Amino acid sequence: MRELLPFLKLYRHHSLQMGLGIILALVALAASVGLLALSGWFITATAIAGLTLATAQAFNFFTPGAGVRGFSIVRTAGRYFERVVSHDATFKLLARLRVWFYGCVEPLAPAGLRRFRQADLLNRMVADIDALDNLYLRLLTPLICAILGVVGLIVLASLFSPAAVVPLAAVLLPALLLLPVLFYRLGNRAGQAVTEAKGQLRTRLHDYVTGQAELLIFGAEPTYRAAVEEEEAQLIRQQSILARVNGFAVALVTVLAGLTLVWLLWVTAAEVSAGGLAGPIMAILALATLAAFEAIMPLPGAFQVLGQVRRSAARLNEVTRQTPMVSFPSDNQESPVVDGKGVAVTVKGLSFRYPGMMGESVLAGFDLSVRAGERIAITGHTGCGKSTLLQLLSRDWNPDAGTIAIGGCPIERMSESTLRNVMAVMPQRIHVFSATLRDNLRIASEQASDEALMKILCQVGLDRLTGGEDGLLDLWLGQGGVPLSGGEQRRLGLARVLLCDSPLLLLDEPTEGLDPDTEDRILQVLNDATHGKTLLMVTHRKAPLRVVDRIVAL
Numbered sequence: 255m256r257e258l259l260p261f262l263k264l265y266r267h268h269s270l271q272m273g274l275g276i277i278l279a280l281v282a283l284a285a286s287v288g289l290l291a292l293s294g295w296f297i298t299a300t301a302i303a304g305l306t307l308a309t310a311q312a313f314n315f316f317t318p319g320a321g322v323r324g325f326s327i328v329r330t331a332g333r334y335f336e337r338v339v340s341h342d343a344t345f346k347l348l349a350r351l352r353v354w355f356y357g358c359v360e361p362l363a364p365a366g367l368r369r370f371r372q373a374d375l376l377n378r379m380v381a382d383i384d385a386l387d388n389l390y391l392r393l394l395t396p397l398i399c400a401i402l403g404v405v406g407l408i409v410l411a412s413l414f415s416p417a418a419v420v421p422l423a424a425v426l427l428p429a430l431l432l433l434p435v436l437f438y439r440l441g442n443r444a445g446q447a448v449t450e451a452k453g454q455l456r457t458r459l460h461d462y463v464t465g466q467a468e469l470l471i472f473g474a475e476p477t478y479r480a481a482v483e484e485e486e487a488q489l490i491r492q493q494s495i496l497a498r499v500n501g502f503a504v505a506l507v508t509v510l511a512g513l514t515l516v517w518l519l520w521v522t523a524a525e526v527s528a529g530g531l532a533g534p535i536m537a538i539l540a541l542a543t544l545a546a547f548e549a550i551m552p553l554p555g556a557f558q559v560l561g562q563v564r565r566s567a568a569r570l571n572e573v574t575r576q577t578p579m580v581s582f583p584s585d586n587q588e589s590p591v592v593d594g595k596g597v598a599v600t601v602k603g604l605s606f607r608y609p610g611m612m613g614e615s616v617l618a619g620f621d622l623s624v625r626a627g628e629r630i631a632i633t634g635h636t637g638c639g640k641s642t643l644l645q646l647l648s649r650d651w652n653p654d655a656g657t658i659a660i661g662g663c664p665i666e667r668m669s670e671s672t673l674r675n676v677m678a679v680m681p682q683r684i685h686v687f688s689a690t691l692r693d694n695l696r697i698a699s700e701q702a703s704d705e706a707l708m709k710i711l712c713q714v715g716l717d718r719l720t721g722g723e724d725g726l727l728d729l730w731l732g733q734g735g736v737p738l739s740g741g742e743q744r745r746l747g748l749a750r751v752l753l754c755d756s757p758l759l760l761l762d763e764p765t766e767g768l769d770p771d772t773e774d775r776i777l778q779v780l781n782d783a784t785h786g787k788t789l790l791m792v793t794h795r796k797a798p799l800r801v802v803d804r805i806v807a808l
């Protein structure tokens with residue numbers, strides 16, 4: 255159960271509200287037992303009172319009638335407020351869990367997240383965190399209610415009939431101890447498998463849907479669909495095991511309730527015949543026993559989901575317990591010196607190999623010295639490490655050996671915000687957010703006015719896109735909206751870089767996929783915009799070499 259500890263610690267922040275939820279659940283349970291018990295007594299006592307006219311006239315119908323109504327109002331109100339309070343606590347808890355999880359994930363990107371597929375990570379973030387709400391709602395609350403409900407019933411029984419304590423204690427106490435253990439064992443393996451299978455199915459489905467075009471073109475769709483169906487069948491198999499265990503739990507508790515009732519009636523009937531116990535009290539005990547089994551009923555289900563909850567917690571811990579490969583000092587230990595509009599970049603003896611990579615290092619003892627305001631192109635055969643160099647400069651990874659200094663300051667001595675502010679990066683793959691064109695641009699400069707955004711769009715030639723209803727900046731991009739061509743995506747990436755106004759620009763293939771005319775135009779913009787700035791541009795093409803001062807072959 256150690257995997258649950260980090261999450262239980264987060265529960266502390268909402269302990270008051272969660273405690274109130276449990277108290278309200280207990281109030282609702284007590285009212286439920288009271289309602290059944292009093293109703294049983296009332297019906298029996300009324301029947302007995304009705305045997306003679308004298309007793310019928312003397313019988314007080316009003317007080318127990320009011321009691322029945324009172325209990326039913328308290329039960330309804332208790333259940334209502336218990337739901338409101340406990341669900342509100344759960345939502346707050348889920349929000350805290352998500353923020354905490356995101357806080358753990360962020361420093362891992364990108365190096366530490368490489369082993370997780372996107373859909374799998376999303377599944378952990380959504381479904382596995384959701385599963386943790388079971389811990390409070392379906393496990394903790396029913397368990398506490400069941401324990402207190404059973405103890406309360408046995409104490410109540412002991413007040414009226416010591417003989418009734420025997421069947422109640424003999425059945426309810428072992429049930430309280432054994433049902434959780436039994437159903438945890440029965441549901442554990444299938445529960446864990448359900449969590450795992452849901453993750454696998456979502457990941458496969460995501461691949462199947464996003465790769466639909468390729469699958470159809472290459473005729474691989476039936477094979478892929480069969481794999482998705484196999485994952486689904488696996489999930490259904492495990493779910494049906496859980497459903498059978500659940501059915502068994504309901505049957506077992508129902509049989510136990512029936513047997514306990516018969517036993518209780520047997521011993522209390524003897525007491526009633528002997529005159530030691532009033533008939534209506536016997537009815538109270540019988541119906542209170544049935545109500546107590548209502549409190550026991552959720553226990554098997556609760557412990558059945560424990561396997562799923564533990565697996566979800568373990569899957570989240572797999573992510574959160576990783577140490578970030580790159581860590582930044584919280585405060586700047588040194589600041590880079592900006593010379594004019596640019597910064598100098600010095601790389602000495604840089605070596606790097608991706609974790610788990612076989613063969614030679616991507617970079618081995620690489621040196622580079624770039625003056626402030628110098629513009630260089632980095633060329634070399636495919637796979638020689640050009641993009642890796644840019645990623646090392648922006649600290650996506652730490653080098654295995656060697657040093658990098660920007661503006662005379664070693665990059666590991668800069669806080670993350672200083673490093674991000676000193677450079678603007680255009681990566682090889684541009685991420686287009688499912689958002690408006692304006693929002694996609696504003697990730698580079700939150701304060702940029704619409705005029706500034708339009709000016710940049712004109713410069714990179716994206717002003718010719720067909721605008722949304724409210725104008726070009728409101729055009730919806732991304733998966734759900736208008737897809738951009740490869741060349742348009744590159745120009746969006748370039749527009750972001752130009753908006754940043756940083757002294758150091760790292761551009762990875764900025765003109766890839768552009769026709770010669772557009773490329774010329776973009777290079778002209780780049781030439782004008784990068785005067786005085788330091789530019790490191792990775793390229794395979796000849797045209798961009800026109801705008802640089804020096805070419806470095808890797």
Ligand SMILES: Nc1ncnc2c1ncn2[C@@H]1O[C@H](COP(=O)(O)OP(=O)(O)OP(=O)(O)O)[C@@H](O)[C@H]1O
Nearest residue numbers: 368608611616634635636637638639640641642643
């Ligand atoms: N995240 C990664 N994990 C493991 N290996 C990687 C990773 N990224 C790149 N590589 C490998 O490192 C080598 C250098 O990759 P890199 O992307 O830096 O090359 P490049 O020179 O930019 O290539 P291209 O010109 O094709 O873009 C390649 O062999 C590549 O397969």
